[in-house]
Amino acid sequence: MSAQETTAATLIDGRACAERVLADVERQSQALRQEGITPGLAVVLVGEDPASQVYVRNKMRKAEAVGIRSFEYRFDDTLKQAELLTLLAKLNADPEINGILVQLPLPATIDEHAVLQAIDPRKDVDGFHVENVGGLIQGRDALAPCTPTGCLQLLKQQCGDLAGKHAVVIGRSNIVGKPMAALLLAEHCSVSVIHSRSVAPEALARQADIVVVAVGRPEMVDARWIKPGAVVIDVGINRRQQHDGKTRLVGDVDFASVALIASAITPVPGGVGPMTIALLMHNTLKATRLQHASAESLALF
Template structure:
């Protein structure tokens, strides 16, 4: 029986290393600046997965010395009330970053709300101004998950330039910004999605394959080029036979890890990197204020 040959891209370890470095930076700067960096996370409703993510972000902030200005709103909160809250946070000198936890309840227009965030405080990198800067390869706050993917590849010294990169998924959160970041790093990029034909032949051409679709086990070992770099951005909750729920990715880890050279685990791969990039964006925004 073939055993796993792929080396693990350990996002958890790299995230801890980045957080340690941010913590040291904040300890040094806080006495000079007279306050810590501040992050406001807005959550609407009681989606249990969102609540868990928000708690994780707040704990990470506490660990590195970022002040949390979390606000939790009931499900029926109006768009106007949330817009007022964002306007106040835009003007709050204690707050460097503002993040709206998605998904929002159905009656709220998330695009309209995200567009209210001042671009320099948009630590999720989703404002059209920051997206536009990414398109033009200009300095700006970058989307956390794709930035985390790029940072992880860099840490393991995986060359991107000239490589065939395939991104599965075209969401505004991951697929599109990640394709732009890979282009910026001089990869040849293909974006495949639910309407693409011959997915298997597309994935088999990839030196670097990034799965960001949200369908568990979509990518199997036979869909990969031997020696490919496989990055799994998918986070899917499944309930096993005993009734316990667990997280699995878009990649069928067992079969893929026999073919790939490097692979990210789920959990412990890109999830922790997203949080690390959020903290890094908050500190970056903090530094521009002084």
């Protein structure tokens, strides 16, 4: 069953939500330009990974579409770590650059952690610098990772006030799982995190009003994991081989079974994915305002 077929669950439209975020970013970037400020986003790509090239191209196009000036830096996988760190130091010092994103994964010869920590936390639009991670955990207004923040906006759109709801996050990655749990705690949810060492994970997940799945395993979570009426956010995006030899995109959730009992669910594609780029644009605009100490607050959410 495809995500487009009608089911018991409401489909949470990530594309429509992303368009609303982008429209607000475009409006506010125009207001900044009237103040003489043009937001600038630098994207650094090292290597020839095909998926990364597509992601970077899409990010650059979207930035230009909403009035954010884009700067692209491409290198082959022979780039040395010291050279990359030198570039980041220049971008940190460049007043025309308000956001810096280093596309992951990096070649094995480069220390990913060292690179991410070399980015000025005020320009860290991916939200991976330890200063931003700590700010998120402490509930400060830090730059937060784009994908979990996008998930949160989809949940708030669907559920309204999240306070008091029991949320289960399946997966504990630094990119999605851990920041997702912190964001849900900030919304006053009761939060459980399920991972590979959890005992009776299906039983734990069945207690939840909200389930966010980010494990990178195609269709792992089926109806046995979900309480009837729960809201399900599927962060996964995987290619699965079909009998005819073609591939199709699937999430980490078995859509066909879960959509029969959930009250709402994100499709794959068209759910979380569009929100990630929209929140990258939002973070770039937020970073610009912080750096210029603009009197007008960025109040998209």
